[in-house]
Amino acid sequence: MITRRSLLAGGATLGLTAALGASPARAAARRAPLSDPFTLGVASGEPTHDGVVLWTRLAVDPIAPDGLGGMPSRPVPVEWQIAADEGFRRVVRRGTAIARPEAAHSVHVELDHLAPGAEYFYRFRAAGQISPAGRTLTAPAPGTRSRPLNLSFTSCADYQTGWFTAYRRMAEDEPDLIAFLGDYIYEYGDYKYPVRDQAGGECFDLAGYRLRHAQHKADPESQLAHAIAPWAVVWDDHDIENAWAGDVPEQPDPNFLKRRAAAFQAYYENMPLRRAQRPNGSALRLHRSLRWGSVANLHLLDTRQYRDLYACGGKTGTIGADCAERLEPNRTILGAEQEAWLDRELRDSRATWDLLGQQVFLMEMDWTVGEGKGYSNDGWDGYVASRNRLAAAIDRYRxxxxVLTGDVHSHWAGEVKLDHQRPDSKSVAVELVTTSVTSAGNGADEYPDTRALLAENPHVKFFNGRRGYVRARITPQEMKVDFRSLSRVTEPYAPAYTSGSFVVEPGAPRLNPA
Structure with missing residues (x-):
């Protein structure tokens, strides 16, 4: 029997081959035996009130240089089961999908007609082997307010800079949903002094991106987090290339759109996404909304693909001086279509909470201590009019x-103003910024300029510079938030501790100490 305890112990492979029954797919698998094809584990994502996506990708050699996982160049039948109990005695659906070489032998099973607000367990079989089991959940039925949402979120997992212990600690909380807010991989080549050695050099083509994703998925802590709960994902820059903005790369590259198409293809292949997110060359619509009954809507945003170029002459989003360009009224970080979509989502929302899962600092942040101002034009400070339009919509629709944010490799929490150019304007939203899984190394609870930065940005209430994640328990009455930090990631299995706790109440966009 697979239990939550066995999942948290690192996953287990069931030996219940007979339970899946005989089928033509099983016979085909016997004709062409493979060693364990489930080295990348299993995952689920995109829960609705009656469905979810089940994912796996077959690979007998995760770090094969061609990115194809050592798989044969032929389709492989993959059987799947989903059950209402951990022992798979009450299987509610089963079927067969085809893992094709042109999709790196990945499988996306989109299920519907499941029970709302229910816990399920799932597994796959291929080539005579049975996968580890995963746990997933469907969202509550529309209109339901009685079931809380236990949400965890994090970002920025650089394989070379540390161990993915944060994934294990998230899994131990058994959340209902995990949101990953960008930089699931890093496209960089080898570092001079890595904590862990990664396979392959810098990612430029489809083989490189597939290989990088495979090494991340082969990590046991990553597999644990993917197996414990459904995921909702968005990308940031390093999933493709550092500091890309729309169609423009960080450095001149006539082949950038080809590179972006390869990154998009590998991203889809390796994430539990729906067919609606399947890429079309160098385009992929990633913005979408997930609904948890009437308790919360999670609006997942893309601040990379449609943004205008960096303001103030910046190309890499580094801290720079103020300039008039960032205040231009037509500048956008979301693009006109996504802005209009988000406005409609907020207008039509009937949930108690609207969560905006996105990549870069939204509230204003003066990063220069002392005289003068310094802003990150990579974040919404480089797109002030875009931020003001969003803040006005939040206020208008009450x-x-x-806002759930990643990117900056440290924990922050603060309040979003209706207009940050007028510091006395009212707060319209709260922003919770998660630290990274590993990026930037061990970090510190506080840095020499931390208190000065907080003093110069009074709407920002909290900072912690360790690695980790954020967990939140969301009910119609309140949102309880814990910032979870790890003392180290350069060694594995560090314990997690709560570095800050806050409560947010409906109708009052303020951070109250818990």
Whole structure:
């Protein structure tokens, strides 16, 4: 029997081959035996009130240089089961999918007609082997307010800079949903002094991106987090290339759109996404909304693909001086279509909470201590009009908005103003910024300029510079938030501790100490 305890112990492979029954797919698998094809584990994602996506990708050699996982160049039948109990005695659906070489032998099973607000367990079989089991959940039925959402979120997992212990600690909380807010991989080549050695050099083509994703998925802590709960994902820059903006790369590259198409293809292959997110060359619509009954809507944003170029002459999003360009009224970080979509989502929302899962700092942040101002034009400070339009929509529709942000490799929490150019304007939303899984190394609870930065940005209430994640328990009455930090990632299995706790109440976009 697979239990939550066995999942948290690192996953287990069932030996219940007979339970899946005989089939033509099983016979085909016997004709062409493979060693264990489930080295990348299993995952689920995109829960609705009656469905979920089940994912796996077959690979007998995760770090094969061609990115194809050592798999044969032929389709492989993959059987799947989903059950209402951990022992798979009550299987509610089963079927067969085909893992094709042109999709790196990945499988995306989109299920519907499941029970709302239910816990399920799933597994796959291929080539005579049975996968580890995963746990997943469907969202509550529309209109349901009685079931809380236990959400965990994090970002920025650089394989070379540390161990993925944060994934294990998230899994131990058994959340209902995990949101990953960008930089699931890093496209960089080898570092001079890595904590862990990664396979392959810098990612430029489809083989490189596939290989990088495979090494991340082969990590046991990553597999544990993917197996414990459904995921909702968005990318940031390093999933493709550092500091890309729309169609423009960080450095001149006439082949950038070809590189972006390869990154998009590998991203889809390796994430539990729906067919609606399947790429079309160098385009992929990633913005979408997930609904948890009437408790919360999670609006997942893309701040990379449609943004205008960096303001103030910046190309890499580094801290720079103020300039008039960042205030231009037509500048956008989301693009016109995504802005209009998000406005409609907020207008039509009937949930208590609207969560905005996105990549870069939204509230204003003066990063220069002392005289003068310094802003990151990589974040919404480089797109002030875009931020003001969003803040006005939140205010106009009277939404309880909480922004969930990644990117900056440290924990932050603060309040979003209706207009940050007028510091006395009211707060319209709370922003919770998660630290990284590993990026930037061990970090510190506080840095020499931390208190000065907080003093110069009074709407920012909290900072912690360790690695980790954020967990939140969301009910119609309140949102309880814990910032979870790890003392180290340069060695494995560090314990997690709560570095800060806050409560947010509906109708009051403020951070109250818990």
């Amino acid at each position: 939404r309880n908005a909480v």
